[in-house]
Amino acid sequence: MESMRVTTLERIRLPEMVELWNRCWQGYYYNMAYTPEHMKFWLELGQVELANSIAIWVHNQIVGFSLLAVKDSDGWVAGTSIDPRYRGKGLFKPLMKAQIELAQRLGLARVYLEVLVQNHAQKVYRSIGFSGIRQLYVYRTASLENAPLSAITIKPFKEIPLEQYLEKRLQANFIPPWQRRQGYLKRYRNIQALMNANGSAGIITLRQNNGPILDVWSSNTAGAEEITSMILKFRKRGFSLLNQPEDWIVAFLQINGVYAHSRQIEMCLRLE
Ligand SMILES: CC(C)(COP(=O)(O)OP(=O)(O)OC[C@H]1O[C@@H](n2cnc3c(N)ncnc32)[C@H](O)[C@@H]1OP(=O)(O)O)[C@@H](O)C(=O)NCCC(=O)NCCS
Incomplete structure (x- = not known):
């Protein structure tokens, strides 16, 4: 998509983050809707650093995000999603690539994430170098x-x-x-x-x-x-x-x- 660009989420404020989160998770396997209190709790519990997290923009709107938490030389993707109206347009790979490049600049040795077995997001993760470690039961x-x-x-x-x-x-x-x-x-x-x-x-x-x-x-x-x-x-x-x-x-x-x-x-x- 030609008008696409990526930035960090450094400048986003809590109400905008909630709106983005709720808009992008629509149609997921579970209801992921958060209140501002939930969102704040999730970011704090996960120690998500918004300055290390990525926003993908089309025109003047953020249409996808990836949240990154860091502990020592390990990183963890605490959530990533694309606005349903912008899915299937090839935006996910550049979003994840930008996240990994940022992780690299931070000097991380490893980045972890979890993905449902049936989720096609896995294909993108594998294509940028992630590999499966083990299955986790929910x-x-x-x-x-x-x-x-x-x-x-x-x-x-x-x-x-x-x-x-x-x-x-x-x-x-x-x-x-x-x-x-x-x-x-x-x-x-x-x-x-x-x-x-x-x-x-x-x-x-x-x-x-x-x-x-x-x-x-x-x-x-x-x-x-x-x-x-x-x-x-x-x-x-x-x-x-x-x-x-x-x-x-x-x-x-x-x-x-x-x-x-x-x-x-x-x-x-x-x-x-
Ligand atoms: C998973 C998600 C981020 C993918 O975003 P997207 O914009 O649809 O993905 P892309 O258009 O970049 O496509 C990525 C790949 O998946 C494939 N794909 C897209 N939609 C698909 C579908 N419904 N079924 C199977 N494959 C699909 C594409 O063909 C592409 O593969 P390719 O590069 O070999 O052509 C998006 O569907 C989403 O936000 N889902 C809800 C939240 C979620 O699942 N997040 C991940 C949690 S781990």
């Missing part, structure tokens, strides 16, 4: 009404400090996706970290009733069975859990008739 208020009651007895989980939880998780060799990395989890207020009696499984949730599960891991199958049974017992009304790597927890949920709502591919582009 549970969105999976109903547990029909899940059988677990036969195993669950010993009480105990609340532990986040630092101790993260240490145990590290020892279990759990490789966290971006939104479960240490720094990201530490930015939540009001979270509760729980661990089983022998330290082989852990879970983080928001303290509110039926809040989303922010993280869950196990170091062995017994731990996975225990934590899955705990979820099944206490979350009868359903639960949300994003980006679970394919592990024993996914397997035990499946054995109990609980299937992921969708799957994402975690992708990475190495810039070194």
Whole structure:
């Protein structure tokens, strides 16, 4: 498109960012509409730096964006989308290329993102050098009404400090996706970290009733069975859990008739 140009999002103000976000995500697989409060929370939680993020313009309007978060020498695309009226016109590749060039100028070694398996955006990511790392399972208020009651007895989980939880998780060799990395989890207020009696499984949730599960891991199958049974017992009304790597927890949920709502591919582009 001849009248196309790219800039950073440095100058955008919150109300304009909300308008752009809501306009561009229309027609996506999920409702992504944000209020200004949601938007502010998302940008802060993700530590998105608007000066490192890209806007694509046609004439005098921004018609697409890519948001970038940076931690040390890693970057993460916290959302990217094109206005539905401007899709299918070849704008996505130049948008992503501009984002990667900026990441390169920032001296980043890697850029990560997640994409739903069925999303054709993946084609563009691959064409500019991203490759798939692993699949991540997404549970969105999976109903547990029909899940059988677990036969195993669950010993009480105990609340532990986040630092101790993260240490145990590290020892279990759990490789966290971006939104479960240490720094990201530490930015939540009001979270509760729980661990089983022998330290082989852990879970983080928001303290509110039926809040989303922010993280869950196990170091062995017994731990996975225990934590899955705990979820099944206490979350009868359903639960949300994003980006679970394919592990024993996914397997035990499946054995109990609980299937992921969708799957994402975690992708990475190495810039070194
Ligand atoms: C994904 C998205 C950004 C792609 O933008 P776009 O402007 O439609 O993409 P482009 O026109 O640049 O096309 C990119 C490629 O996808 C292909 N493509 C476009 N629409 C397609 C469709 N509906 N189905 C399959 N392939 C499609 C194009 O042919 C092109 O491939 P090519 O370079 O080999 O010709 C856009 O559809 C969108 O905003 N979707 C909603 C938000 C979203 O999914 N964001 C990504 C989250 S990870």
